[in-house]
Amino acid sequence: MAQDRFGLEEILRAAEDAAPGESIDVVAANLRERFDATAVSFLFLDLVSQQVVRMADHSASLQDRNAEQIPLAGSVYEQVLRTQQLTQAPNDGQGQRVIAPVTNRGDAIGLLELTLPKVNEEMLERVAQAAHALAYIVVTDRRFTDLYHWAQRTTPVSLAAEIQHQLLPSSSCCEAAQFVLAAALVPADSIGGDTYDYTLDHDTLHLSVTDAMGHDLDSALLATLLVNASRGARRTGCDLTEQAQRTHQALVEHSKGALATGQLLRISLHGNRAQLVNAGHPWPLRLRDGQVEELTLHVDPPFGFPFSVDYRVQEFDLRPGDRLVLYTDGMRERQAAKLDLPAIIRDTIVQHPREVVRTLTATVTDAGQGQLQDDATVLCLDWHGPSREGRHTHAGADV
Secondary structure (H helix, E strand, C coil), rough: CCCCCCCCHHHHHHHHCCCCHHHHHHHHHHHHHHHCCCEEEEEECCCCEEEECCCCCCCCHHHHHCCCCCCCCCCCHHHHHHHCCCEECCCCCCEEEEEEEEEEECCCCCCCCEEECCCCCCHHHHHHHHHHHHHHHHHHHHCCCCCCHCCCCCCCCCCCHHHHHHHHCCEEECCCCCEEEEEEECCCCCCCCCCEEHHHHEEEEEEEEEEEECCHHHHHHHHHHHHHHHHHHCCCCCCCCHHHHHHHHHHHHHHHCEEEEEEEEEEEECCCEEEEEEECCCCEEEEECCEEECCCCCEEEEEECCCCCCCCCCCEEECCCCCCEEHHHCCCCCHHCCCHHHHHHCCEEEEEHHHHHHHHHHHHHHHHHCCCCCEEEEEEEEEECCCCCCCCCCCCCEC
């Protein structure tokens, strides 16, 4: 880096030299010095995207675990997360508050907030770049410390919920030139066994959504079988049929008669071809040209069905501009049964998939008055197609 006018190299080097649990303190001290900031805070988004947790720039607040929890609804923090734009909050008499999103490949990790004696355009650009660097630091360091996991938890987590959460990908959102993907899982009061998964190889996007029967620890253990059998088959190069068969066989052999519904998908990054296995699961919804339709594909028996099953790989087309929504039955059951999911999907057509899943899960949670009887999971994919011309992923704040 010939001329690092933003000081990013200095920030990254300082964070790398610190222990993973101390890198936030080191970055905060660097920002205080560089910007003459009177306060520096990192605000992390909680597991269900309803609150942010403030982690101030001194270790005591991280050790006593009494960090401030702030509801997102209607706040300036919600605005910054939604727009992914750096924002200057009203002056509180102590200085100018500047809030920037901390985002990596579309995964909204949280926010960086500084109180500065004065601001100008160059300083705002430097803050945005610092927030971008912080996203990479958090993504790297959370492999080595529980600090960031703690920051996301605003309520006690049961053993079943802990198992379920660890089955999910480490990021709930991913952006690439060909697509934008976001997912969310809102657990029931007694865990209902939902999972979602995604991964990329050099030419394919792999997706899944599953719903294991039962509740609490039984469903969490069943989901563990389900996800790891699916991942194991995928990682050994099995085609989609074999992946489905191995997932099914794992449940037949080890689940003591329990069943799970699910969908396994593979989408070519070099074309508009999608493959799907549907094991007893609700049909996907596709938004195209302003209209939402169910993809009424064949439905095979659930995984674990106690007879021989030949899972069918079905194809459907995805055109650039399509939005595909996968979900579990918790999005339609009981109190949520009256919700018009197609209408919500149409009404959020201009929103980022990250905000679409927030809207959908918040609507279901509100319908259940905050107490869901079944897990509610949704995955939203915006397909842009194989052409890379004129498209860039959005990593964080724009000034």
